[in-house]
Structure formats: C-alpha cells, structure tokens
Amino acid sequence: xxxxxxxxxxxGALAATPAFAQSSWNETxxxxxxxxxxxxxxxxxxRTNAFIAWTAERVRAAFxxxxxxxxxxxxxxxxxRVIAEKAAGRDSGGSVDLIWINGPNFLAMxxxxxxxxxxxxxxxxxxxxxxxxxxxxVVDFTVPVDGYAAPWRLAQIVYVYDSARLxxxxxxxxxxxxxxxxxxxxxxxxxxxxxxxATFLKQALYELTPDRTLLAAAPTDANYDAAVxxxxxxxxxxxxxxxxxxxxxxxxxxxxxxLLNDGExxxxxxxxxxxxxxSIANNLLPATARATGLEGGTIANTSFVSIPYNAANPAAAxxxxxxxxxxxxxxxxxxxxxxxxxxxxxxxRLPPEQKKFFGEVPSIPGMPTAAELGRALPEPHPGWxxxxxxxWEKRVLR
Amino acid sequence: MLRLAPPATLLIxxxxxxxxxxxxxxxxxxxxxALGGHEFGFAVFARLFAQPGLGxxxxxxxxxxxxxTALSLTLALAFCAAAYGTRGFATxxxxxxxxxxxxxxxxxxxxxxxVAPSGWIARLISPELSGWTRPPDIATIQDPLGLxxxxxxMLKETPYLLLCLVAAIxxxxxxxxxxxxxxxxxxxxxxxxxxxxxxLYPQIRLPVYAVLAFALSNVxxxxxxxxxxxxxxxxxxxxxxxxPHLDLFLPATAAGLLLFALVVVSIGVxxxxxxxxxxxxxxxxxxxxxxxxxxxxxxxxxxxxxxxxGLAIAALIxxxxxxxxxxxxxxxxxxxxxxxxxxxxxxxxxxxxATTTLFVALxxxxxxxxxxxxxxxxxxxxxxxxTKALALLYAPLLIPQxxxxxxxxxxxxxxNLDGGFVALVWAHLLFVxxxxxxxxxxxxxxxxxxxxxxxxxxxxxPLRVFFAVKIPLLLRPLMVAAAIGFAVSAALYLPTLFAxxxxxxxxxxxxxxxxxxxxxxxxxxxxxxxxxxxxIVYAMALALPAFLYRNRKGMA
Numbered sequence: 029x030x031x032x033x034x035x036x037x038x039x040g041a042l043a044a045t046p047a048f049a050q051s052s053w054n055e056t057x058x059x060x061x062x063x064x065x066x067x068x069x070x071x072x073x074x075r076t077n078a079f080i081a082w083t084a085e086r087v088r089a090a091f092x093x094x095x096x097x098x099x100x101x102x103x104x105x106x107x108x109r110v111i112a113e114k115a116a117g118r119d120s121g122g123s124v125d126l127i128w129i130n131g132p133n134f135l136a137m138x139x140x141x142x143x144x145x146x147x148x149x150x151x152x153x154x155x156x157x158x159x160x161x162x163x164x165x166v167v168d169f170t171v172p173v174d175g176y177a178a179p180w181r182l183a184q185i186v187y188v189y190d191s192a193r194l195x196x197x198x199x200x201x202x203x204x205x206x207x208x209x210x211x212x213x214x215x216x217x218x219x220x221x222x223x224x225x226a227t228f229l230k231q232a233l234y235e236l237t238p239d240r241t242l243l244a245a246a247p248t249d250a251n252y253d254a255a256v257x258x259x260x261x262x263x264x265x266x267x268x269x270x271x272x273x274x275x276x277x278x279x280x281x282x283x284x285x286x287l288l289n290d291g292e293x294x295x296x297x298x299x300x301x302x303x304x305x306x307s308i309a310n311n312l313l314p315a316t317a318r319a320t321g322l323e324g325g326t327i328a329n330t331s332f333v334s335i336p337y338n339a340a341n342p343a344a345a346x347x348x349x350x351x352x353x354x355x356x357x358x359x360x361x362x363x364x365x366x367x368x369x370x371x372x373x374x375x376x377r378l379p380p381e382q383k384k385f386f387g388e389v390p391s392i393p394g395m396p397t398a399a400e401l402g403r404a405l406p407e408p409h410p411g412w413x414x415x416x417x418x419x420w421e422k423r424v425l426r
Numbered sequence: 427m428l429r430l431a432p433p434a435t436l437l438i439x440x441x442x443x444x445x446x447x448x449x450x451x452x453x454x455x456x457x458x459x460a461l462g463g464h465e466f467g468f469a470v471f472a473r474l475f476a477q478p479g480l481g482x483x484x485x486x487x488x489x490x491x492x493x494x495t496a497l498s499l500t501l502a503l504a505f506c507a508a509a510y511g512t513r514g515f516a517t518x519x520x521x522x523x524x525x526x527x528x529x530x531x532x533x534x535x536x537x538x539x540x541v542a543p544s545g546w547i548a549r550l551i552s553p554e555l556s557g558w559t560r561p562p563d564i565a566t567i568q569d570p571l572g573l574x575x576x577x578x579x580m581l582k583e584t585p586y587l588l589l590c591l592v593a594a595i596x597x598x599x600x601x602x603x604x605x606x607x608x609x610x611x612x613x614x615x616x617x618x619x620x621x622x623x624x625x626l627y628p629q630i631r632l633p634v635y636a637v638l639a640f641a642l643s644n645v646x647x648x649x650x651x652x653x654x655x656x657x658x659x660x661x662x663x664x665x666x667x668x669x670p671h672l673d674l675f676l677p678a679t680a681a682g683l684l685l686f687a688l689v690v691v692s693i694g695v696x697x698x699x700x701x702x703x704x705x706x707x708x709x710x711x712x713x714x715x716x717x718x719x720x721x722x723x724x725x726x727x728x729x730x731x732x733x734x735x736g737l738a739i740a741a742l743i744x745x746x747x748x749x750x751x752x753x754x755x756x757x758x759x760x761x762x763x764x765x766x767x768x769x770x771x772x773x774x775x776x777x778x779x780a781t782t783t784l785f786v787a788l789x790x791x792x793x794x795x796x797x798x799x800x801x802x803x804x805x806x807x808x809x810x811x812x813t814k815a816l817a818l819l820y821a822p823l824l825i826p827q828x829x830x831x832x833x834x835x836x837x838x839x840x841x842n843l844d845g846g847f848v849a850l851v852w853a854h855l856l857f858v859x860x861x862x863x864x865x866x867x868x869x870x871x872x873x874x875x876x877x878x879x880x881x882x883x884x885x886x887x888p889l890r891v892f893f894a895v896k897i898p899l900l901l902r903p904l905m906v907a908a909a910i911g912f913a914v915s916a917a918l919y920l921p922t923l924f925a926x927x928x929x930x931x932x933x934x935x936x937x938x939x940x941x942x943x944x945x946x947x948x949x950x951x952x953x954x955x956x957x958x959x960x961x962i963v964y965a966m967a968l969a970l971p972a973f974l975y976r977n978r979k980g981m982a
Contacts, residue, residue, distance in 0.1 A: 066929060071936075072943035081775050096778070098928040099939050105668045109927060116839040123845045123927050213563040219654060221665070276568055276654060282944025290544035290756045291560035311753040311763070312945065425479030425656045 053152055057091065059343035064094045066340075067333075067348065068106035069128035071099020072280045075306060079367055082360065087351050093344045098124075102221075103133045110142050110336045122338035125345040129177060129334050131169045131223065132410040137334065138176060144335035144342050146175025151346060153353035154178065156382070158374035164330040165372050169407040170244055177332035180352040181361060182370040183299040184404050185231055185326035186396060188285075188307075192316040194294045199323045201235045201262060207295075208269040214294040216271035216278060216287065220420035224281045228297045229416045230408060231327055233259045243408035247415055256416065260423075274424075289313050299329075301401055302368020305394030309365050319396045325403030330372060355382025364392050428807065431800035436818060438797075439856060442834055443821060447686070449833020454680040463676070474680040479656030484688070486652065487659040490572040491642035491692065494579040499634055501580070501734070502587035504727035506626075507618035510595070510604075514728055519592060521735050525585040527909065527964045528742065529917035531938050532957035534578045534647040535949060536741025538567050538941075539748060541574065544756050546744050552757035561756055568653045575651040575658070579644070581738045583637045584731070587630065593868070594629035595622075615724060616717030624711065627700075636823040638696055639689045643826030646919035646934065650941050659685050663828050664920075679832055686829040693824070742957055748950030768947045776933075776955060783916050783932040783959060786847075790854035791911035794862040795904065801863070802870040803892070819863055822856045831924040838925065845927030853925035854915045862911040869903035902971040909967035913960040933959065 065087075071077055077097065084095035100106055106127045113122050129137070137143050148154050157179060159166045165179040166172065173179075189197040194214075198204040208215050218225035234240065236258040242251050267274035271293050278284040285303075287293045289312055298319065300306065307313035333352060335345045351357055355378055358371040375386055452458065456467045463470075474480065509515040540546050544561035552558040567574040600622050607617035645660045652658045657665070663681045666674035747761065748754075749768055754761035805811055834853075838844035877899060881891045897904070922932045933956035940949045 068928065071939050074943065074945040074948050077775065078771065096929075097775075099931065099936065100928070101939050101942060102668050105928065108668055112836070112839055116836070118839070118842070123929055271563065272565055275570065276565060279654070279942040280944070283942060284944070286944040286946065287544075292544060292563070314755065422478045426482060 052150070056150075056343045056346055060341070060347040061092045062094075063341040063344035064096060065125040065344045065348050066096050066098050066123060067126045067128070068098045068100055068103075068109075068124050070101075070103055071097070072101070073282050075310065075367055079361060082366075083348070083351065083357065086356070087348055090351070091344075091347050093347060095348060103127065103129055103223075107133050107137055107142070110137070110338065111140070113338055114140075114142065119338050121340045122336055123340070124336045125339045125341050126333050126335055126348055128180075128331060130329060130332050131407070132414050134168050134173075134177060134332065134334065135171050135410045137336070138171065138174075142337050143176040144337050144339055144345075145177075147335065147342075147346055147349070148173065148175040148178040151178055151350040151353060153350050153373075156355075156373045156377050157353065158372065158377075161374065162330070162372060164328060164407065167406075168330065168332060169413075170409045173332065177334035178349040178353060179330045179332050179372040180349070180357075181331040181367070182328065182372055183331060184301050184321070184328035184370070184401065185227060186298050186301050186303060186319040186321055186401065187295055188288065188298050188304045188313070188317055188319045189295045190288060190291075190314060190316055191318045192314065193291075197295060197318075197320050199320060201232050201322075204295075205262060205266050208266055211294065212269040213271050213273070215266075215269070215296075216284060216293050217297055218280050218284050219277040220417045220424075222280050223413075224284075224297060224299055225277065226413045226417045226420075227299065227327065229259065229263070229420060230413055231297070231322075232262060233412065233416065234327060234405060234408070235322070235324055236262055243412060244406075246409045246411035252415060256419070259416075260419070263423075277424075285312060288317070300367070300369055301396055302364045302394070304396075305364040305392050306366075306368040308394045309392055313394075315393060317394055319394065320400050321396065321402030323402065325405045326401075327407055328404035329407045355385040359385035359387075362386065364395060368395075428800060428804045431797065431804045435797045435801055435859070438852075439859060440818060440821065442837070442852065442856065443825065443830050445837050446830030446832070446834030447825070449836050450679050450682045450829055451833070453676055453833075454683045458676065458679075470676045470680045474677040474684065477674075477677060480662075480681075483656040483659050483662050484684075486572050486656070487642055487685075487688065488692065490575050490579075490652070490658065491638060492696075494576040494583060494641040495634065495638040495696075497576065498580050498583035498587055498637060501584050501727065501730055502591055503623060504723070505588065505731045506591050506595070506622070507615050508724035508727040509731075510618065510622075511601075518588065518731060518735070522585050522589045522592070523909075523964060524961055525582070525735065525738055526589060527913040527960040528582075528738070528957045529913070529934055529960065530578075530582050530644070531646040531650065531917065531919060531934050531941070532745065532953045533581050533738055533741050534650040535937060535941050535953040536743075536745045536957075537578050537581060537737065538574075538650055539744040539946065539950075540737065540741055541566050541577075546740070546747075549757050550759050558757060565653070567651055570653050572652050572658070575648060577737075578647050578651045579641050581734060581741070583641065584734055585738075587633060587637060590630045590633040591626060594626045597629065597868075598622075598625050600625070611716045613717035616715070619717075620711050624704075631700075632820060635693050635696065636820065638692060639824045639826065642689050642692055643685055643828065645828060646938050649938055659688070660826065660828050663832075667832060682826070682829040682832050685826045689824070689826055742954070745950045745954040745957065748946045749954050751947050751950070768951050772948060772951045776951065779931045779933050779936045779952075780955060780959065782926075782930050783934070783956075786850055786854055786922075786930070786932065787858075787912045787915035787960075787963075789851045790858045790915045791862065791908050793851070793855055794859040794911050795866070795907060797859060798863040798866045798907070799870075802866060806871070806875070807888075819860045823860055827920045831920055835924045838927075844925070845929040847930070849925045850922065850930050853921035854918055857918055857921065858911045858914050861914050862907045865907035865910050866903060869900060873899060901974070905967040905970055909960075909964040912963045912967075916956070916960045916963075 067080060069080060077099065080097045084097065087093040087095050106124050110122060110124055157165050162182060187197060198207045217228035220226045220229060233256060237255045242255055247255065278287060281298060284296045285307060288296050301319060304313060304317040304319040308315055308317055333349045335342050339345055358373050361367045361369050362371045375383065453463065454470050456463050456465050456470055509518065543564055543566050548556065548558065548561060603621050604617055607621050612620065643660045645664055648658050648661045652661060656662055659681060663678050663685065666678035750764050750766060751761040752763035752765035835844065838849050843849040873896065877895050878891050881895045886894065917934055919934050919938055922930065922935050933952060937949065937952040937956045940952055
C-alpha cells in the first residue's frame with residue numbers, strides 16, 4: 029500500500045511538470061468540450077443550488093460543458109447508484125460524473141475502489157490549494173484523499189442564534205445542557221441521518237470523550253462504548269429538553285434554519301461560519317442572528333468533488349472540478365452574499381489574474397470574529413460518525 | 427392486428443410489474459449474488475424485524491391508511507347523501523376536476539404551509555387571538571399519530587371518491603328510486619343510505635381499494651407529513667434504499683414485500699368489513715324506519731366538505747404567496763416584503779424539470795390513449811369484452827409502488843435502460859394507462875353504434891369511420907382522458923425517482939426534495955408550478971373541443 033502511494037505521489041509530481049501538465053490538460057479540455065456532466069450534489073440548500081447553477085453557466089460559456097445538477101436528498105443516493113451500476117457490470121458510461129462528497133461516503137467509495145483517479149493533482153488550479161495551513165484539504169476525516177477527490181469548500185462548525193432572544197449563547201456542551209434545561213424546547217439538531225445532525229453528536233463527543241486521541245482512528249468494539257458513554261449520558265439529559273421533546277427532528281440544516289427564523293428554536297448548529305451572515309443577506313434569518321464557535325474549538329472539514337470510476341465524461345468532470353478551484357469560483361463562494369464559505373486556496377499564492385476576484389469583501393452583519401469562531405479541530409475517523417448515527421437511530425426510533 | 431391490442435397492452439404493462447416484484451422478492455429471500463447472497467432463506471426477514479422502530483412504523487402505516495380511507499369514503503358518501511340534487515352538489519362537482527388535477531405533493535406542501543405551528547393559520551390568529559408571539563411547540567404536522575398525513579391524503583382522496591360516486595350515480599339511475607323513497611316519507615339522508623349506498627358501493631369498490639393501497643404505501647405525501655422517528659413503512663423503505671453501506675438494502679427488499687403483504691391483507695380485511703357491515707345493516711335497511719330529515723348530519727357533511735375544499739384552495743394560495751415573498755416573519759399575517767426575485771432566480775433551474783414533466787406526461791398520455799383506444803375498438807368490433815383480463819390494468823394502483831420499483835430498478839440497470847427517457851415514460855405509463863382507460867371506457871362503450879353503422883353503409887372504410895366519425899364525436903372524452911393522464915403523470919414521485927435515476931427530475935421530485943429543505947419561498951415557486959402545469963393542461967383540454975365545435979350544437 030505504501031509503495032502504491034509513493035508511486036502515486038511520484039506520478040503526481042511528474043504530471044505537475046508544467047509542459048507535460050499543460051499538454052495533457054489541453055487534451056483534457058478538448059475531450060471535455062460539448063460533454064454533459066451530471067453533478068450529483070445534495071440539493072437541500074438553496075444557496076448552494078444557486079452557486080451550482082452559476083457554475084453551470086460559467087462552464088458552459090468557458091468550456092462548452094453542459095453541467096447538470098442532480099439534486100440529491102442524500103449523497104448516499106449517488107454512491108448507491110454507482111454501486112448498483114458496478115453490480116450490473118456497467119464499468120463505463122455511468123450515470124454519475126461528479127459527486128459532492130466527504131466523510132463516510134468518500135471512505136465507502138474509496139474502500140470499494142469506486143473513485144476515478146487520482147486526478148486532483150492533475151488539475152492546474154490544484155497547485156494553489158492550501159495543503160499545509162488547511163490540512164483537511166488532503167486528509168478527509170483522517171482518511172488520506174490521495175488525489176481521489178478535489179477540495180472545493182471549507183466548513184467549520186458554528187452555532188447560530190438569535191441575539192435578540194439569546195444574548196449570551198452557551199459555548200460548551202455543559203453550558204448548552206444547562207441552558208436547554210432552563211429553556212426547554214428552544215434547541216434541536218437535524219436528524220442524525222443527516223450529516224449535520226451526526227456532526228452535532230460528533231462535536232459533543234469531541235468535547236466529552238475521555239481520550240480524544242482515539243478519535244483519530246476507526247473505533248473498535250473494545251474502545252467504542254467507553255468513548256461514547258459520556259456523550260450519551262449528556263444526550264439523554266438533553267433530549268427531553270429539545271424541541272418537540274426530542275421526538276421529532278428537522279430533516280436538514282436548512283429545515284432547522286427555518287425553525288430558527290420562525291422563532292421555534294433559539295439556537296442551531298451549522299457547518300458554515302457565514303451561515304448567519306448569508307442567511308441575513310438572503311432574508312432567511314432575522315438581522316439579529318449571530319454565529320459563534322465553542323470555547324474548546326469546533327470541528328472543521330473540507331467538501332470535495334470526486335469522479336466515479338465509471339463516469340461517462342471524466343474529462344469534463346475534471347474541468348468542472350478545476351473550475352471550482354479557480355479564483356473566480358472560490359471568490360464567489362467566499363463572498364457572504366453567496367455562500368460565505370472559507371476558500372480552500374492559499375490566496376497569497378494566487379497569481380494576480382486570479383487574486384483580483386478576491387476583492388474587498390463587504391462587511392456584513394452576522395460574521396463571527398476569529399476569536400468568536402475559535403480553533404478548528406480535525407474530523408474524527410468516519411467510523412465514529414457512522415456508529416454514532418446508528419446508535420442515535422436505535423435510541424430515537426421506538 | 428387490432429386483436430393483439432389487449433394482450434400487447436397487458437404485456438407492456440404487467441411484465442415490468444411482475445419482473446419488479448420478482449426482483450424485490452429474490453433478494454428478500456436471500457438471493458442477491460452482487461452482495462454475496464446465494465442461499466434462499468428467511469435471514470433477510472430476520473434482519474428486517476430486528477430493525478429499530480419497525481413495529482411502530484407498521485402500526486403507523488396501518489392506522490393512517492385505514493383512517494384516511496374510511497374518513498375519505500365516509501365524507502364522500504355523506505356529502506352525496508346531504509347534497510345530491512342540490513346546487514351545492516353541482517358546485518362541488520365543478521371543483522372536483524381541478525382538485526384532482528393538482529398533484530398530491532403540491533397540496534401536501536401547501537397544507538403544511540397552512541397548518542404547521544408556524545403556518546399561515548397560526549400567523550393569522552397570532553398574536554391577537556392565540557397570544558403566541560412565537561410558534562407553539564405542538565406537532566401539528568409530522569404528529570406522532572400521523573393525523574396530518576391522514577388530512578393531507580383526504581384532500582385528494584375525498585374528491586377522487588366523490589368523482590367516482592358521481593360517475594356511479596350517472597350509471598345507476600338513482601333519481602327515480604330516491605324520489606320514490608322520499609315520497610314514501612324517508613328522510614333525505616336515510617333514503618340515500620338505504621337506497622343509494624347499497625347500489626353505488628359495488629361500483630366504487632375498486633377505487634376504494636386503490637385509495638386504501640395508496641394511503642398505505644404513499645411516499646411523497648408521507649415524506650412531507652408523517653412523523654420521522656420512525657416514519658411510515660414506505661418512507662422507511664425509501665430511506666433504507668439510499669443507505670450508503672448497502673447494509674439496509676436487503677432488509678429494504680424484505681420490507682417492500684412486507685408492505686405488499688400489508689396491502690393485500692388490508693384489502694382483504696376491508697372486504698371482510700364490507701361483508702360484516704352489509705350483514706349487520708340488513709335489518710336496518712329493511713326495517714322501514716323513515717329517519718329524520720337529518721338536518722344536522724346534512725349540514726355537517728356539507729361543512730366538512732367545504733372545509734376540505736377550502737383547505738385545498740388555501741393550500742394552493744399559500745404556495746403562491748410564499749413564491750412571491752421576500753421576508754415573512756412569524757407572527758405577521760402576510761409577508762412584510764414581496765418580490766418577484768424568487769421566480770426570476772429560479773426560472774433557469776425550473777426549466778429543465780418543467781420540460782421533463784411536460785414531455786414525459788405527453789408521451790405517456792399519448793401512448794396510454796393509443797393503447798386504450800385500440801383495446802376499446804377491438805372490444806367493440808369483436809363484441810367480446812376482455813373485462814377480466816383488462817381488470818389487471820388496475821394492478822399498479824393496488825400494488826405498492828415501492829414494492830416493485832426496487833426490483834424494477836435492478837432490472838432496468840441490467841437492461842441498460844435506467845436513466846433513459848424510455849424507461850421513464852414506461853414507468854409513468856404503468857400508472858397513466860389505468861386512469862386513461864377508465865376515463866375512456868364508458869364514453870367509448872356508450873357511443874351509439876348506429877353512427878358507425880350509418881357511415882359504413884355510406885361506404886366508409888373502418889379507418890375512415892374511425893377518424894371521421896368516432897374521433898370527432900369522442901373528442902371531448904379523449905381530451906378529458908388526456909388531461910387526467912397528464913395530471914397523473916405530472917404527480918408521480920417514486921416512479922420518476924427510480925426510473926429517472928436522478929438524471930431526469932420532474933417538478934414533483936424537485937418539489938419533494940425541496941420540501942425537506944428550508945427555503946419556503948423557493949419551495950413555493952416549485953410547488954406552485956407543479957400544481958399549475960396540470961391545471962393549465964386541463965383547461966386547455968376542455969377548451970379545445972369547445973373551440974373546435976363552437977358552431978356544433980351539443981358537441982362542445
């Protein structure tokens with residue numbers, strides 16, 4: 029395995045030699061021309077959908093690529109489709125060209141060798157990706173990406189609250205429980221079947237588990253129970269004080285945001301530090317919405333795009349992945365009027381023609397300061413998330 | 427050639443269902459080589475029954491299914507009893523078609539906009555009447571008993587059963603019997619119950635079963651309105667199928683069979699209930715008691731139906747209002763800022779699913795009409811009614827969609843048809859054809875055969891008779907059938923999801939996907955478009971004969 033990885037790195041280095049890279053990239057661009065790319069991406073967030081629609085317009089104009097957004101209810105649907113196609117022996121001409129992916133889904137595809145590539149290092153814009161300052165760009169949930177996916181978007185957990193109703197939000201799990209007990213029904217989280225809901229549990233685990241170092245590797249039957257026991261003790265105390273007494277949960281982050289906007293809850297988890305700012309700008313949250321991290325820091329990760337091994341148009345999919353890494357796309361994504369996610373690029377290294385897109389970002393209300401946001405923590409191994417979600421299901425489904 | 431029409435129709439039609447059910451059953455009983463299953467047995471079922479929440483899910487499914495069917499039927503019958511022959515009845519009839527053309531999901535989304543704790547109704551009465559400055563922590567949708575789901579189903583199923591009753595009344599020549607009963611001093615309600623229901627019920631039995639099967643196995647309305655921990659069985663199955671680790675794929679196939687069995691048993695239980703009620707009511711039917719005028723019952727039934735129709739219309743208005751909203755905070759009764767930006771922004775992304783919806787519906791409807799007409803022509807020319815065999819056409823309405831779509835999907839992938847337009851139209855045809863056939867059969871059979879005979883006597887060939895006499899005479903029912911077919915296709919969620927492989931998205935799949943998200947303004951745009959498209963087609967279908975025959979008395 030190590031040998032294989034070393035070979036890949038060497039191959040990546042070779043591909044990065046400018047002349048070779050340029051000619052092979054030109055071939056990729058030529059092969060991509062006029063092709064369709066079915067981009068399978070979770071469709072539950074309108075701002076992201078609008079961003080993908082904009083991307084589609086741009087890649088059509090610039091590369092003559094017909095990008096279609098397949099709006100998923102769950103990323104697993106796309107993984108499932110690739111698996112079904114593999115089972116049916118369709119090893120080329122598959123129906124999925126590009127997937128927005130990370131965490132357990134990425135690992136599942138990697139374990140079953142369903143990824144095309146490695147391709148990330150072949151993308152011309154990959155050289156500007158910040159791989160040292162933002163390690164989650166190359167290690168996804170402790171799993172080395174190995175070039176099988178290209179980063180496009182950074183995320184870090186924040187808790188969004190309405191400062192008009194909740195002037196001082198809790199900044200630790202203990203404080204959150206105490207606050208929820210005093211204010212029953214004012215907190216919820218998305219169902220743990222949703223990645224953000226599982227993340228709510230994961231963040232609590234990070235703070236409550238006795239030995240954090242265990243989280244860096246897959247959980248074992250020997251260490252799992254002891255590691256999660258404090259989390260479930262905390263959660264069992266919290267759950268009766270959640271919205272709907274902890275029997276119903278919103279299906280997704282945006283559904284949860286609607287509850288905050290309607291005043292059904294006062295506090296919610298989000299994976300975008302700009303959630304409050306973007307939502308205020310789009311009239312999805314009141315102007316008094318704010319976001320905060322936690323005293324001990326919060327989990328951060330990277331969203332990737334990957335290409336299934338049997339994609340019909342891998343070249344066109346790579347061109348789209350490269351466009352998502354361009355200064356133009358990253359600056360728009362970074363703009364709190366659109367998505368507000370931190371960029372995956374190292375802006376200082378960008379050439380001027382790309383850097384110019386990152387102009388003055390207007391200061392808009394709702395952005396947390398660096399101090400409020402706090403430290404970025406690495407994601408635990410995906411196995412923790414998978415097991416936590418399954419445990420949660422057993423506790424809640426009766 | 428024409429003789430081949432009925433068997434060919436059945437083959438196109440039943441083959442995928444049988445194959446799909448088989449494709450679901452094999453893995454459920456352990457045979458799924460791709461996942462290493464080579465031994466038949468009940469291990470998969472054991473895993474299914476070990477899933478958390480399964481019992482609650484089954485109980486919820488049965489409770490909501492029976493309740494929704496019983497309430498829809500009771501209300502439809504009670505309204506007929508209360509209002510038959512009045513102006514209210516005629517008014518209600520005018521609302522039926524547009525209501526039936528509106529997709530379930532759009533109504534369910536609008537209904538949720540109305541009755542949610544932060545919904546329009548709560549906003550209208552807050553804070554003045556209710557005292558709520560923020561939404562109450564009460565589950566008015568996704569409630570543990572599934573009552574919101576029952577109400578959401580009733581919005582469509584009551585009008586559907588009412589329409590079936592109207593058709594049955596037309597055939598049963600009830601007016602004279604009822605007049606006789608009234609002359610003998612029977613109260614209006616009692617006369618209806620004793621004279622009409624025993625004669626009408628057998629005619630609407632199949633639609634009632636279809637409603638029961640639909641209520642037990644529906645996915646799109648359920649996704650919006652049932653509780654989530656656990657949801658009804660059909661939603662649970664869809665959830666399991668999309669599990670990334672495939673752990674739940676096999677239990678999902680077993681659950682598909684379980685749902686199929688639940689529907690079969692439920693229909694059996696319903697049939698037993700029919701027999702029991704008929705038995706128990708025998709004395710009452712013939713005891714000669716005249717009953718009162720039943721004024722309270724009458725006005726209750728009318729008020730309930732008016733409430734139901736009112737809710738449905740308000741639901742559509744709620745969709746429209748949200749689609750033009752910029753911001754609308756609780757507890758304001760109306761948006762504080764309006765905009766058309768939602769429409770302008772969504773228009774480009776709306777185009778593709780709207781086009782797909784339109785073309786799939788047009789293709790499926792055209793094929794369904796062609797097949798139905800061929801079958802009916804064959805029937806008339808040979809004089810043999812293939813009623814028994816063609817009754818199989820209703821199979822897709824009685825078999826839970828998810829039960830055979832799981833297996834059918836694997837089949838489509840094997841045939842390399844998945845995600846293709848052909849597969850999509852085919853999947854839609856399964857559900858469009860029964861309704862189109864149902865809508866065409868009566869007018870076609872009722873057409874006076876002497877028209878065709880006269881034309882033939884004048885020397886016209888059978889083809890010419892068909893195109894020059896029959897089609898023009900039957901244009902109106904053809905158009906109505908087309909409108910119904912279109913509406914059925916436009917509303918299909920699961921078949922589009924499965925056969926479309928995500929490559930084809932319709933307004934319905936988009937609206938249901940968005941319903942789990944957060945932005946009501948965008949959801950309003952999609953759901954309103956979803957509701958509007960079949961309504962526009964329906965209006966056009968009615969306008970065409972009226973326009974073509976504007977100078978032909980009695981044909982428009």
